[in-house]
Amino acid sequence: MRRPLVAGNWKLHCGPQDAERLARDIRNTLLGSRHQVDVVLCPPFVSLTAVRNIVRDTPIGVGAQHLFWEDKGAWTGEVSAGMLHDAGCTHVIIGHSERRQHFGETNATVAKRLRAALKANLVPIVCIGETLAEREAAVTDQVVASQIREGLGWLSEAAWATVVLAYEPVWAIGTGLTATPEQAQAVHGRIRALVSELAGPAAAAALRIQYGGSVKAANAASLMAEPDVDGALVGGASLDASEFAGIVEAASR
Ligand code: PGA
Numbered sequence: 504m505r506r507p508l509v510a511g512n513w514k515l516h517c518g519p520q521d522a523e524r525l526a527r528d529i530r531n532t533l534l535g536s537r538h539q540v541d542v543v544l545c546p547p548f549v550s551l552t553a554v555r556n557i558v559r560d561t562p563i564g565v566g567a568q569h570l571f572w573e574d575k576g577a578w579t580g581e582v583s584a585g586m587l588h589d590a591g592c593t594h595v596i597i598g599h600s601e602r603r604q605h606f607g608e609t610n611a612t613v614a615k616r617l618r619a620a621l622k623a624n625l626v627p628i629v630c631i632g633e634t635l636a637e638r639e640a641a642v643t644d645q646v647v648a649s650q651i652r653e654g655l656g657w658l659s660e661a662a663w664a665t666v667v668l669a670y671e672p673v674w675a676i677g678t679g680l681t682a683t684p685e686q687a688q689a690v691h692g693r694i695r696a697l698v699s700e701l702a703g704p705a706a707a708a709a710l711r712i713q714y715g716g717s718v719k720a721a722n723a724a725s726l727m728a729e730p731d732v733d734g735a736l737v738g739g740a741s742l743d744a745s746e747f748a749g750i751v752e753a754a755s756r
Contacts, residue, residue, distance in 0.1 A: 505711050507727065507734035507754040508667055510543040510566060510628060511741025512596060512715075513550075522550035526557040528744035533563070536748065538755035540734065543594045543628075544741075548582055555591035566594030566628065569602060572615040584623035594626045596736075598654060600673045610653035617655065621662055628667045628713070628736065629655060631694075635674035643672075647690060648697055656701060663698065663706040667713060669736040670694060675716025677738060684725045684732075687714045691731035720749025727754045 517525055526544055533542065543564040546554050555565050571581035587595060597620060598613035613629060620627040631650040633643040647670070658666065670690055672682050682690075691712050699707035714726050715736030726732055734754050740746040 505709065505733045506539065506541055508541040508543065508628075508711050508713060509734045509747075509751050509754050510545055510594065510596070510669075510713065510736050511747055512568060512599070512736055512738050513544070513546045513741060514568070514601070514738055515547065516742055517546050517550055519550045519553040522546045523553045523557055525742065525744065526554040529747055530558055530561055530563060532744045532748040533751060534561075536752060536755075538751050540751050540754045542751055545594070545596055551587070551590045551592060559591075564593035564626075565591055566596060566626075567592050568596045568599065570595050570597070570616055570620060570625075572612075572619040574619075584619040584625055588623045588625060592625060594628055594667075595620050596628045596630065596669075598650075599630045600632055600671060600676060604673070610650055613650075613654035614657065617658075617666075621665060626665055626667060628669050630669045630671050630715070630736070632671040632673050632676075632716070638672065638674060643690060644693055647694060651694065651697055652701070658702065660702045660706045663702045664709060667711045668694060669713040669715050671715035671736060673716075677717070679717050681717045681722050681726070682714070684729050687726055687732055688729035691729065695731055718750060720746050720753065723750040723753035724756065727756070 543566045545566040567587045570584050597616045602608035633646040637646045695707050711733040713734045713736045714732045718735040718737050719740045
């Protein structure tokens with residue numbers, strides 16, 4: 504049985520003070536709930552420590568939204584996997600579509616970041632997904648397959664056990680448009696089949712595949728009910744403690 508993972512991607516929201524408040528709200532809201540879900544909060548770099556301090560004695564994990572692949576050196580402005588681990592991170596998001604779209608992230612750089620994350624014992628949440636134009640051109644499967652083959656195709660079967668995939672159709676991110684449960688399941692199922700081809704049926708069966716793109720408390724239950732949807736990567740709705748807790752509850756059922 505795969506344990507769902509619900510991660511809040513706070514994006515460019517919440518400096519340390521706001522992050523502390525939001526993390527405390529989320530922690531307190533989840534405290535009484537007996538959910539069976541892994542929960543991770545991903546604030547901006549500068550707020551990682553503040554969030555870490557709030558969730559320190561809880562099962563809630565802390566993730567960064569990005570990392571650089573070098574360990575150290577003359578790379579002004581970058582943050583390494585080791586530094587994130589040092590700061591108390593358990594997870595890191597890699598290859599988010601906003602990074603691909605605005606900051607030149609490619610499948611090749613995803614592979615480099617992924618290697619660095621695994622080396623530092625961070626759980627990578629690797630994002631994949633097609634744009635609206637790609638969906639309309641009926642090439643969703645090809646796009647997602649090449650993102651997986653080029654970004655993750657080199658992983659050993661053992662390494663797959665630590666990786667989380669997040670299927671996020673780009674047209675659903677921050678738009679209020681959500682993939683239907685059937686659309687999500689169709690892609691998730693094909694992703695799992697491809698991973699089975701690459702790494703074997705056991706690795707594929709154990710792999711957690713999150714759905715992301717305008718997930719809210721109101722639509723989470725039907726998405727999470729699909730057999731190959733193992734949690735959610737949540738943007739906007741993760742900035743509201745009760746919305747986020749609603750998604751965690753839905754994933755737990
Ligand atoms: P959204 O973002 O929930 O605001 O659509 C999801 C994401 O970008 O991970």
